Amino acid sequence: MQINSIHTVNATPTSTPAPDDGQPITSSRFWPDILPSHFRAAMRYDGTVTAARLRGALVEAIVAVNGELAGWRMVKIAGGALRLADIEAEQIDGESVLVQRWRRAVYATAAADLAERYRSFDATGAALQRAEDLDDTADQLRADARAALRALMGVGRCTVELI
Template sequence: MFNGNELNYQSVEITNDSFWPDINLADFQKQRKIPIDLDSELLTDALLASIAEINLSLESLKNKYSANGYIAASEVPGAKANGQNALCAQYKKALYARAKADLIGEFNSVSSRAPNPKQENPETQRSLLAEAAFVIRNMKGLKRVTVASI
């Protein structure tokens, strides 16, 4: 509930590889409504683990863009808003969904507040992981679902 006090997000810069954008912990907290009382090291570790997973998933896409002369995701043409292109926005969306899914179990165990059933249930975690997977598939130019014959 809003009490008039300003929220103090934890600004920690996370340096990514040279292609994908750097990440700030405060942006993750704001965009994904992460409780501000969670330890910054815990949150940073979750983001680092998710960066490693997402970057590995997107290695072929990175190589494709690099082969076409783009040295950073921010240079790839596409829709832009507030100084960010669609590719970087999609990257952050997938990253933040994956990291939040990894943290769901921590929300109740680390925080001393009342549980939030909507945010902390297994269905929410599955939904966040599906969101990340859908975004990654879209970035790769794949449809949400594909069928292959065996």
């Protein structure tokens, strides 16, 4: 699934210009770099989310996603892959679907983190409704991240509801 198909979050109804988000965020050699400005554009965050807060959410998301994939990564490295992009996979829009799914998992995880932490200090009914909407959005984003991880690993998905 491509980045543009992820649930998007508009942190506020304003149009505050986006700040300079700085350099790409690097991880180990295996994983691709993340461009904070690309995350900001793909997930529709304007300048009300500071560059520092955005980078912090992305770094934590990379740590979480890479942690989830640690065992899978070791198997792929043992099989000869030096980078995620080296693994044989379908190419869509000039990029490996595995790279796209990894990025989707990182973006959705970071956006869920930002949505959970974005709260208004306003105690009006509208503010309380906005907080509930953000909780729903965070849940949807975490589900998107989980789906991207499972698709990347080639593991089936199953939804179970307890009665």
